[in-house]
Amino acid sequence: MSNPLNLTTTNFFFLIFTITILYVTYTIPRLQLQQPKQTNLVFYVHDYLTGHDMSAITVAGKSGTSSSILHFGTILAVDDPVTEGPSIESKEIGRAQGFYINSQLDGKGLHLVFSVIFTDGDFKGSTLEIQGADIFTMKEREYGIVSGTGYFRFVKGYGVMETEFMDIANLRAILKHNVTVKHY
Numbered sequence: 001m002s003n004p005l006n007l008t009t010t011n012f013f014f015l016i017f018t019i020t021i022l023y024v025t026y027t028i029p030r031l032q033l034q035q036p037k038q039t040n041l042v043f044y045v046h047d048y049l050t051g052h053d054m055s056a057i058t059v060a061g062k063s064g065t066s067s068s069i070l071h072f073g074t075i076l077a078v079d080d081p082v083t084e085g086p087s088i089e090s091k092e093i094g095r096a097q098g099f100y101i102n103s104q105l106d107g108k109g110l111h112l113v114f115s116v117i118f119t120d121g122d123f124k125g126s127t128l129e130i131q132g133a134d135i136f137t138m139k140e141r142e143y144g145i146v147s148g149t150g151y152f153r154f155v156k157g158y159g160v161m162e163t164e165f166m167d168i169a170n171l172r173a174i175l176k177h178n179v180t181v182k183h184y
C-alpha cells in the first residue's frame, strides 16, 4: 500500500517551496510597515521683540521684564509666526509657541523649548516639540525634535537653525529651520 499522503521527494520540496513563498509574502509587507518614514521640512520663524507685529515678550530676568534677552537669565514667552518662505508675506503655516531662556553666562546662548503648531499646509493639525541649545553666534545650530502629535506621532529627529535676518538693535530676527524627522 502506498503512503496515503503520497509525499514523494518532488511533492515534499514543492510543499516546502509553497510554505516559504507564503511566509515571505506575508512577512515582507509587515517589515516595510514597521520601517520609520523620514520627513524633511523647512520653515521660517519670525521672532520680533519690538514693533506693531511683536510676537515675543520678556517675562522675567535679572532686571525683571525690562531685562535684555542678550543677558543671562532672561526668559521670553514667544508666539511667533511660522511661514513657508523667509518673507513674512509668504504663507503662514503655523505658530512657534513656548519660551526661550538665556542660559549661557556670557549671554550668547539660549535654551529653546517650544511647540511648532501647524495651522495650514501639509502638516495642518500636527505639532513638533522642539528643545535644544541655540548658541546664536554660530552660523548653524542643531537642536532636537523630542516628540510630536498628529502626523508626527512617535517622532524623533533634529533641526538645523540659521539666522536668515537679524536686526539686533530692534531685536527682530527671522530664523530658518531645516528639520529632519523619523516617524511611523
Ligand SMILES: *[C@@H]1O[C@H](CO)[C@@H](O)[C@H](O)[C@H]1NC(C)=O
Residues within 6 Å of the ligand: 042, 178, 179, 180
Ligand atoms: C536641509 O537639510 C538637508 C540635510 O539635512 C539638506 O540636504 C537640504 O538641502 C536642506 N534644505 C534647505 C532648503 O536648506
